[in-house]
Amino acid sequence: MASRSLLLALLATPAHAQDTPVAVELVLALDASASVDKQEFALQVQGLAAAFRDPDVQRAVEDLEPLGAAVAVVQWGGPGETQVVLPFTELHGGRDSKAFGFRMSLIHRFMWASATSIATGISDSAALIESNAFDGQRKVIDVAGDGEDNGAADLESARQAARAMGIIVNGLPIMADSPDLADYYKRRIIIGPDSFVEPARDFEDFARAIRAKLLKELRPLAS
Template sequence: MAALPALSLGLAGPAIAQQAGQADLALVLAADCSGSVREEHYVLQQRGYADAFSHPKVVDAILSGLHGAVAVCYFQWSGPSLHNLLLPWTLLKSRADVLAFGAALGKVPRSIFGGGTAPGEAIDFGSALLEADRLPFRATRRVIDVSGDGRNNRGQPPALARDRAVARGITINGLPILHMEPDIDSYYEQNIIGGTGAFIMPARDYASFAEAIRRKLILEIAARPQTGGPQTSGPQTSLHG
């Protein structure tokens, strides 16, 4: 990752991060890089992430929590064994931190170019990142944010991984992209999301990704909507832009 100089601002190792303390939220960003994601779609996706983390409302949401900080990391996924953590855990506790992380997201190279679609294994990978020995911060809430444009076609049923994560106190939210499968939002509601306050924020297409991820981040950081307790299956909350 030498091509991403922004990482030198604090996206590095646990030895530094462990000194940073408490976060309101530990957020795993899980980005689909399966074969259905064409290169132009990937560029729009990364631009959307970068734009979201530079938006004043996202910055304000991050800095206005009880601890004024959010821990975040980013990985790409496709098939059952294809997961690449490209931006490790970092604590965003200032405007400069947030903007630096957004800039780094915008420059992340694509590392996976196919291999099927296995959101269940992506959930498992994200859950492992939220374990105490991998998460170098104390976090009040733990969330996995899964984006994707297709159904599971490899590996385990994703609902099994979702239920395991929810049983450990993790929430999974979804950002289904509807450009290939117009009903993929219903699939995400039934099979992907779960946990306290879980919701989906559909994007009509990759051109709409930036607005969807911005709105989604604000809701996740602000811990809205709330459903009153952990859930493990069935439709929960759908928020359409």
């Protein structure tokens, strides 16, 4: 798959001579598995776009100055199916945040993934963090999904590898079809210091949940 080739190429790229320091590197990983229908995926996109246009989120980005944040968005599904839909973008204040939200509102779905491989979403997101041109004081993967991992990749190995890289994995379980999904995310998905779960009751609740989550993730290191 082209996306997999891209990730492998990034990993093979020599280390940057001097990465740009930022307060937070954040990958927002959206579920594009077959269990997420067209309307449900649109609610993820719309909720994330609205969150970056939210005044409180914009103030959170401003509070990260002078370093700011670097944020990317991927769609994940089965092995080899991860797509980078918004590459790492440096945010310095409300105007950048609003512009990022606008770009987010324009993205489309790249695939109906063959599996719900959360392990793949974590591994590919970690690869993006390791290979980009930024150096975050805090490195975070934000996994959103509506089901348990059912892919062939080793989930626990993916989590532990991210932790070894100094990456925090947080979770946004969408509990539309699985009321126990938040517990699963707590036990099997999140990892790292101060990692947390921010559940959404259903896809309609995604906008509220992602806003609340971003306000926790886009904070200065000492806070």
